[in-house]
Amino acid sequence: MTFAADLAPPGHAPDAGVAAALRSALPSGEVATDVPLATLGRWRIGGPADIVVTPQSVETLATALAVIAEQDARHIVIGDGSNLLFDDAGFRGVVLRIGRGLGGIRNLGDGVVEAGAGLWVPAFVRQVIDWGLAGAVHAIGIPGTLGGLITMNGGSQRKGIGENVVRVDAIDHVGRMQRLTQDDLDYRYRASRLQRGDLIVVAAQLRFATGDRQALRREALSILAARRAKFPMVRANCGSVFVSDPALYSLIGPPGLAIERAGLKGVSAGGAQISPDHANFIVNNGGARAQDVLHLIRLARRSVAAMSGIAMDAEVRHLAPDGVMRPAHEVAELLADPA
Structure with a gap:
């Protein structure tokens, strides 16, 4: 799932100076150059990206965004690339990849859960079920990160995660933090205010009802079995291509x-x-x-x-x-x- 808007991002194609500035500002191992996009998307398709940054904390994400803004470098933000088709010619810019470094989760009590945007959705759902909370099980088989799920109001069975979102912590494209409430997010079917692309989800609080843990596990197993029976699981794919009309x-x-x-x-x-x-x-x-x-x-x-x-x-x-x-x-x- 992507966090980018359907517009050309500002800035220019990065040169060697952009990579050097990012490497100087960020911890070792978070910056790579000339990375095949085929290794970042679920379709396993795509040419090289000039630079890929994989922040391991919100702080280093903010630093990376500040450097990119200062260098006026073109960039996009992705999660697991599960609804992206990368071009054969690649991307002339910086890819900011929201991964497992931003993927913690904790139970705040009273049905409220706080989780990071980089958390793998099936892992998120399994943990919510283990806490005996109902309302997320419909997303058990969805590939991608929680940030993408929240941005797209993703789900299955015509349900969306947006109804459970209490608030979202997001960061803008120069590294400034913002907090948005449910009322700010304008959730609709497979849509939200976050799809404008001016904010990057880094964490969220969600509220769920109390449920029967064993019944929820059985429901999750049933959903996964149904997906295995009708969806291709071996060959690389991005999931559903067309929206249901x-x-x-x-x-x-x-x-x-x-x-x-x-x-x-x-x-x-x-x-x-x-x-x-x-x-x-x-x-x-x-x-x-x-x-x-x-x-x-x-x-x-x-x-x-x-x-x-x-x-x-x-x-x-x-x-x-x-x-x-x-x-x-x-x-x-x-x-x-x-x-």
């Missing part, structure tokens, strides 16, 4: 069923394939490029539109080399037609 759902069903009825289940382009297991997943069978995925997104979108009159929107976002972040279907429609 109410009009399409009432006419045909979810995007995966619509794509299957269009006859595209199992169709390949280069190393990418519309999954034979679930047609709203595109998998990397080995050596897939961003262009392969985009061709399949366009094919699925146009085919379903021809069949139903409804154009599906992608929830996956494409990151261009200059930092422009857009829904992948918009980029796919710009591709040249095959010869």
Whole structure:
């Protein structure tokens, strides 16, 4: 899940001076250069990023942001890259990766939990269940970090984590901290004020009801079993590609069923394939490029539109080399037609 807005980030492509300034200001091991983006995203696709910074504390994140602002360097912020398609040409900028260093969790009592943005979502849900708290189990199978889940109001079964959020601690792009309450966050289905991209979630407090620990564990195991039965688990993928549209759902069903009825289940382009297991997943069978995925997104979108009159929107976002972040279907429609 990403924290970036669908705009070109300010600043310029970093030079050697930016890397040197970051290395001077941050602890050893937090700055790397010329990093393949394929190692950072769940699709295992993407060219090199000029610089990748993985802060191990909120303090070093703030320091990194201050250095980047001072150097006027282009940058983006990501979590586990679970809804990102990185470009084959890479990214000419600094990637700030919110990882496990910002991933603690503690029980404050009375159903209130405080957790860091870098916490892996399934680990977060398991801990909440172990404390006998109900309301997070729907997210047990969602890959990604808690910060991304909170930003996207993520969840499953048409539920969203936003209803449990009490407050969010966030940092702006020059390193200043802010605290936002539930009322500030404007939560809607798979959307929030945080998606503007001007703030980076670093921690949150969430409130849950008391539940039966054993019943919650059984529910979690049932959800995971259902996901294993219908979703591709072996090949690299980013999860669902297209957003469920109410009009399409009432006419045909979810995007995966619509794509299957269009006859595209199992169709390949280069190393990418519309999954034979679930047609709203595109998998990397080995050596897939961003262009392969985009061709399949366009094919699925146009085919379903021809069949139903409804154009599906992608929830996956494409990151261009200059930092422009857009829904992948918009980029796919710009591709040249095959010869």
